[in-house]
Amino acid sequence: MFKRTNIAISIILLAAFLILPGCTKSPASFYKKVCKRSFSMQEKLEDFYGYELTGSEIGFYDDVDECVEKSVETEQDLYEECLDEKGNDEEDCQEMIDKLREEISKYVTRDGCEDLYGYKCVAIKPTAETKKYASSAEIAQMEEEYEECMEEVEELCEDLPEKF
Numbered sequence: 001m002f003k004r005t006n007i008a009i010s011i012i013l014l015a016a017f018l019i020l021p022g023c024t025k026s027p028a029s030f031y032k033k034v035c036k037r038s039f040s041m042q043e044k045l046e047d048f049y050g051y052e053l054t055g056s057e058i059g060f061y062d063d064v065d066e067c068v069e070k071s072v073e074t075e076q077d078l079y080e081e082c083l084d085e086k087g088n089d090e091e092d093c094q095e096m097i098d099k100l101r102e103e104i105s106k107y108v109t110r111d112g113c114e115d116l117y118g119y120k121c122v123a124i125k126p127t128a129e130t131k132k133y134a135s136s137a138e139i140a141q142m143e144e145e146y147e148e149c150m151e152e153v154e155e156l157c158e159d160l161p162e163k164f
Contacts, residue, residue, distance in 0.1 A: 027072045030101060035067035037108040037160060048117065048156050075100070105164040113157035121149035 042060055046052050061067040075097060082093035106112035125146040126139050134142070 027075050028068055030105075031068045031071040031075075032064065033164075034104055034108050035061070035064045035071065039064050039067055040159065041113075041156070044156050044159075048152060108160060109164055110157050110160045110162050113160050114153050117153045117156055118150065121146055121153060124149055 039061060061070065078100065079093050079097055082088050082096050083090070107116050124142055126134065126142040130142070131139055
């Protein structure tokens with residue numbers, strides 16, 4: 001009886017662990033998936049920005065393993081800092097990590113990438129206010145520049161999948 005109870009409890013705990021939000025993937029497996037996608041984009045990002053981007057402190061790594069290692073460390077640091085803040089408990093901090101992962105996973109999809117890097121183009125897009133004061137030639141030029149910018153963004157993000 002005791003042995004069956006222990007087995008049943010073990011199965012219930014395992015099931016609960018796998019079902020809890022944010023617990024379906026270990027930090028390393030989550031970031032391996034993220035890093036594989038983002039690492040493959042590094043060269044495209046350099047072309048997009050027009051200069052070489054380096055340094056793990058801003059998210060550029062020598063390889064996927066370094067990306068995973070730094071990302072897991074950063075997540076753990078954020079979790080610990082959260083716990084150190086007055087009023088936070090483990091549940092609060094896990095919720096923060098879950099939301100962080102949700103945001104990260106958005107940006108390694110095609111639409112999320114386009115949203116993230118499309119900001120560069122927004123400054124070029126003529127607004128209703130701009131259209132009141134700019135000439136039709138200036139507006140046409142701005143719209144053309146905006147379209148070219150968005151094409152660059154689409155090209156940047158084209159290799160990413162539609163879903164995480």
